[in-house]
Amino acid sequence: MAGLTKSEFANPVINWIDTRLPIFTMMQKEYGVFPTPKNFNYFWNFGALAMVNLVIMIITGIFLAMNYQPNTELAFNSVQHIMRDVNYGWLIRYVHQNGASMFFIVTYIHIFRGLYYGSYKAPRELLWMLGVVILLLMMATAFMGYVLPWGQMSYWGATVITNLFSAFPYVGPKIVTLLWGGFSVDNPTLNRFFALHYLLPFVLVGVIFLHIAALHITGSNNPLGIDVKSPQDTLPFHPYYTIKDSVGICVFLIVFSALEFFAPNYLGDPYNFIPANPLQTPADIVPEWYFLPYYAILRSVPNKLLGVCMMFGSLLVMFVLPWLDTSRVRSARFRPIYRQLIWVWVASVIALGVCGAHKPEGIWVVLSRVCTLYYFLHYLVILPILGKLERPLPLPESISQPVLGGRGGGPLPGSAPAKPMEKA
Amino acid sequence: MRPLRSLLAGVFAPAALAATLLATPAMAQEEIQLPHQKWSFNGIFGTFDLAAAQRGFQVYSNVCSNCHSLQMLHYRDLSGIGLNADQIKAIAANVTVPSGTDDQGNPKDGPATPASQFKSPFANEKAARAANNGALPPDLSLIVNAREGGPDYIYGILTGFSQPPAGFKMQDGMNYNKVFPGHQIGMPQPLQDGTVEYSDGTSTSLDQESHDVVTFLAWAANP
Numbered sequence: 273m274a275g276l277t278k279s280e281f282a283n284p285v286i287n288w289i290d291t292r293l294p295i296f297t298m299m300q301k302e303y304g305v306f307p308t309p310k311n312f313n314y315f316w317n318f319g320a321l322a323m324v325n326l327v328i329m330i331i332t333g334i335f336l337a338m339n340y341q342p343n344t345e346l347a348f349n350s351v352q353h354i355m356r357d358v359n360y361g362w363l364i365r366y367v368h369q370n371g372a373s374m375f376f377i378v379t380y381i382h383i384f385r386g387l388y389y390g391s392y393k394a395p396r397e398l399l400w401m402l403g404v405v406i407l408l409l410m411m412a413t414a415f416m417g418y419v420l421p422w423g424q425m426s427y428w429g430a431t432v433i434t435n436l437f438s439a440f441p442y443v444g445p446k447i448v449t450l451l452w453g454g455f456s457v458d459n460p461t462l463n464r465f466f467a468l469h470y471l472l473p474f475v476l477v478g479v480i481f482l483h484i485a486a487l488h489i490t491g492s493n494n495p496l497g498i499d500v501k502s503p504q505d506t507l508p509f510h511p512y513y514t515i516k517d518s519v520g521i522c523v524f525l526i527v528f529s530a531l532e533f534f535a536p537n538y539l540g541d542p543y544n545f546i547p548a549n550p551l552q553t554p555a556d557i558v559p560e561w562y563f564l565p566y567y568a569i570l571r572s573v574p575n576k577l578l579g580v581c582m583m584f585g586s587l588l589v590m591f592v593l594p595w596l597d598t599s600r601v602r603s604a605r606f607r608p609i610y611r612q613l614i615w616v617w618v619a620s621v622i623a624l625g626v627c628g629a630h631k632p633e634g635i636w637v638v639l640s641r642v643c644t645l646y647y648f649l650h651y652l653v654i655l656p657i658l659g660k661l662e663r664p665l666p667l668p669e670s671i672s673q674p675v676l677g678g679r680g681g682g683p684l685p686g687s688a689p690a691k692p693m694e695k696a
Numbered sequence: 697m698r699p700l701r702s703l704l705a706g707v708f709a710p711a712a713l714a715a716t717l718l719a720t721p722a723m724a725q726e727e728i729q730l731p732h733q734k735w736s737f738n739g740i741f742g743t744f745d746l747a748a749a750q751r752g753f754q755v756y757s758n759v760c761s762n763c764h765s766l767q768m769l770h771y772r773d774l775s776g777i778g779l780n781a782d783q784i785k786a787i788a789a790n791v792t793v794p795s796g797t798d799d800q801g802n803p804k805d806g807p808a809t810p811a812s813q814f815k816s817p818f819a820n821e822k823a824a825r826a827a828n829n830g831a832l833p834p835d836l837s838l839i840v841n842a843r844e845g846g847p848d849y850i851y852g853i854l855t856g857f858s859q860p861p862a863g864f865k866m867q868d869g870m871n872y873n874k875v876f877p878g879h880q881i882g883m884p885q886p887l888q889d890g891t892v893e894y895s896d897g898t899s900t901s902l903d904q905e906s907h908d909v910v911t912f913l914a915w916a917a918n919p
Contacts, residue, residue, distance in 0.1 A: 352768050356919055545842035
């Protein structure tokens with residue numbers, strides 16, 4: 273019978289389904305025996321953690337939406353209603369609120385992993401670019417989610433961020449009116465933000481599916497950044513990495529719970545406990561912590577349009593990163609200079625985050641300018657040139673070699689210990 | 697290895713710079729020192745001191761509630777500070793609130809029930825401002841969460857009233873407060889030694905009253 277899959281499952285029901293719709297065969301291939309480099313460190317947990325986090329956010333979000341009122345008159349009180357009157361509403365809401373922070377922590381580490389080990393390089397460019405799309409969608413979703421409680425910081429944050437678009441000549445003000453659905457942030461804005469905040473996570477799921485599909489074509493990168501040479505370099509995904517990811521998930525949940533139960537409002541802003549008041553601007557308008565570096569870049573430029581362009585540019589530059597970095601060596605482990613500059617880059621991003629939290633006065637302006645300059649220098653100047661100048665350390669012959677033969681290299685010892693893994 | 701090391705120095709220099717900068721912002725602005733208090737609800741094993749919260753509720757009802765609403769709370773919520781159903785019913789029954797319409801369709805008033813919201817002292821914002829020299833007494837439901845410094849700040853306000861220092865220009869009807877930003881607050885000093893009388897014999901010093909009412913409000917913000 274043409275087109276039917278020949279299923280290898282013994283269970284007759286599974287076999288019957290699998291013959292017609294080979295989802296079991298697919299799962300077995302992609303998550304069961306999927307050959308995965310055997311030298312992953314714990315940085316490789318963070319993709320799975322982000323996935324778990326997204327599921328937590330969607331589930332808690334659905335339950336919040338059942339009790340939330342997207343109306344300027346009711347929104348603030350309905351959130352308090354969730355916190356006070358809905359059964360376990362406080363738990364669901366705090367999980368959702370702190371889940372956003374955890375999502376960004378996990379994703380930023382995931383991105384750092386990609387930068388450090390060169391996961392964006394050929395043949396994984398498209399995989400990386402899909403990742404950048406995911407980041408942008410996440411940011412849009414998080415921003416709109418922050419508006420929904422309709423506190424002072426929600427309202428004024430929405431006003432500031434949407435007003436960024438007004439910097440563009442001619443079309444800017446029209447875009448802003450379109451975003452607002454009126455001539456100021458008001459009920460129509462809240463309504464559409466709620467609708468989009470509900471929609472975008474599912475778009476996110478779609479893009480993440482593509483991200484993972486692309487990953488399963490190219491296979492995972494690994495801490496050495498060299499290609500898989502033989503089945504001896506890999507392990508089946510299950511049980512080896514399902515177990516390793518489970519360990520990571522336990523640690524993740526411990527950290528999440530600590531934040532959630534002992535300091536649920538630590539990352540929040542006291543002003544957001546005051547209902548939105550269009551007639552009273554708070555002294556400082558600060559975005560959530562995960563946007564602070566971008567906010568600092570925005571404010572480091574005295575020209576509004578240029579600042580907006582730099583802020584968006586700081587994200588968009590990641591799209592072309594695979595072509596800006598001219599080095600063929602992926603892992604920073606074998607790039608002595610890049611290995612240090614990547615930490616300078618991290619330091620500059622963290623410093624930008626600190627600058628973003630302070631009023632743009634005095635030393636903070638200088639510091640944020642220096643860091644912004646380095647941020648762009650790193651991408652646009654250092655990476656293209658460094659790839660040509662830097663002399664990388666010798667790469668090991670295979671993933672197995674450093675494990676079996678020590679880092680010093682030398683000929684591969686007898687392959688006996690690796691034999692059992694050849695099944696993969 | 698030499699270029700490696702100089703590069704390493706390049707990494708740590710900005711990091712160290714950032715670290716020192718982190719430590720300085722407090723000095724840059726005129727920082728108001730909040731009186732740090734020991735709160736029963738702080739820390740990993742912290743729980744609300746229910747006796748203090750009940751005394752605090754008494755302070756709120758006798759003093760604060762003359763001007764400040766507590767809209768997010770219902771009388772039934774008071775079970776959270778250890779009052780039983782009968783006590784809550786009795787408290788609610790003493791309050792008169794709008795309760796639907798009579799047979800002719802006219803709005804009528806009646807005693808509150810445990811399901812009623814806490815009654816607000818003023819009908820609306822304008823009425824509140826008119827009665828308070830133009831200032832709006834904020835709703836206290838979330839006040840502990842909504843201020844930088846939280847319970848220490850509220851305690852600081854309650855105990856921070858004093859005569860203005862010589863040469864400090866006060867506006868009409870304003871009061872000097874050490875902790876309030878700008879030092880001019882619309883609210884006159886609400887609590888003094890002995891403002892309320894506790895039935896359990898606890899001292900009614902200003903410190904104790906403030907401490908109790910802040911405990912109550914901290915509970916009200918995070919029930």
